[in-house]
Amino acid sequence: MKKRAIVTGASSGIGKEISGVLVEMGYEVYGFGRSFSDEEPDQIDTKRDLTGKICTENGTDAQNEEKGMLHRIVCDLLDTQELERQIKQIRRQGGVQLLVNNAGVGYYGLHEELNTQKIQKLVRTNLEVPMVLTSLLLRNLKKCAGTIINISSVTAQLNNPHGCAYGATKAGLSSFSRSLFDEVRKYGVRVVTIQPDMTKTELYRNADFAQGEEEASYLLPEEIAETVRDILYMREGAVVTEITLRPQLHRIRRK
Ligand SMILES: NC(=O)c1ccc[n+]([C@@H]2O[C@H](COP(=O)([O-])OP(=O)(O)OC[C@H]3O[C@@H](n4cnc5c(N)ncnc54)[C@H](OP(=O)(O)O)[C@@H]3O)[C@@H](O)[C@H]2O)c1
DSSP states (O other), X not given: OOOEEEEESTTSHHHHHHHHHHHHTTOEEEEEESXXXXXXXXXXXXXXXXXXXXXXXXXXOGGGOOOOEEEEEEOOTTOHHHHHHHHHHHHHTOOOOEEEEOOOOOOOSOGGGSOHHHHHHHHIIIIXXXXXXXXXXXXXXXXXXXXXXXXXXXXXXXXOTTOHHHHHHXXXXXXXXHHHHHHHGGGTOEEEEEEEOSBSSSGGGGSSEEEOSSGGGSBOHHHHHHHHHHHHTSOTTXXXXXXXXXXXXXXXXXX
């Protein structure tokens, strides 16, 4: 039977790449997002070998014959009732071995300029939703000694002027993640916190800055997804609990 995974924010950026890697690893992925681009097939057909190299449909890599599939779930994660309904439906169909809390929003600027709605969206999307999903799935994950991967941010470890609220939600998520590992490790559940630095995605659509032009000034979403794959290939009994990824250069560009 295929392993089953839930990935939030599967419609773009880091979550989309993670979903692709999980499908390549043979997972049946339930990917949550509000809007998926229409051109994408429900089932991802691309196959890669374990080094990440793309194989053709007729590729001869026997290790990868078993590929998974992606179910796109259109759902606003802030609609808690609908989220619970969707999760209950997935649980009824069988076990869930992996939860990737990836969905997030970013609002930046002077704190006095963030309105109440933006603050609530930050806290709810980046912190409340991962906590709620974890609670809805934890019994299930304990039964199958599953894995929770929380996509936090390097800002969790820093002082973040012009990003005080965003950084606080990520510090909260990293703290939750660390404590949860201590709570559930005896049940064989792995809890992993990934803290990426600036990554080339649409996260900064609302900001007045973006990543620098040079390739060394940002990470690629594929690189975070490859990290997820490496974590999942660790032998049972060994856990990477926290990983920080940073680009070589620290550069941002004003828009
Ligand atoms: N990019 C970076 O530099 C960076 C650095 C560190 C950490 N991160 C973290 O990485 C995670 C992924 O971000 P990204 O960089 O890949 O940005 P992104 O391309 O903007 O992706 C964000 C994802 O979250 C989903 N999402 C947001 N609100 C949602 C809601 N209410 N309901 C359902 N889905 C929702 C979006 O889906 P829809 O739009 O379809 O709803 C989208 O798939 C975030 O947690 C972010 O904080 C990013």
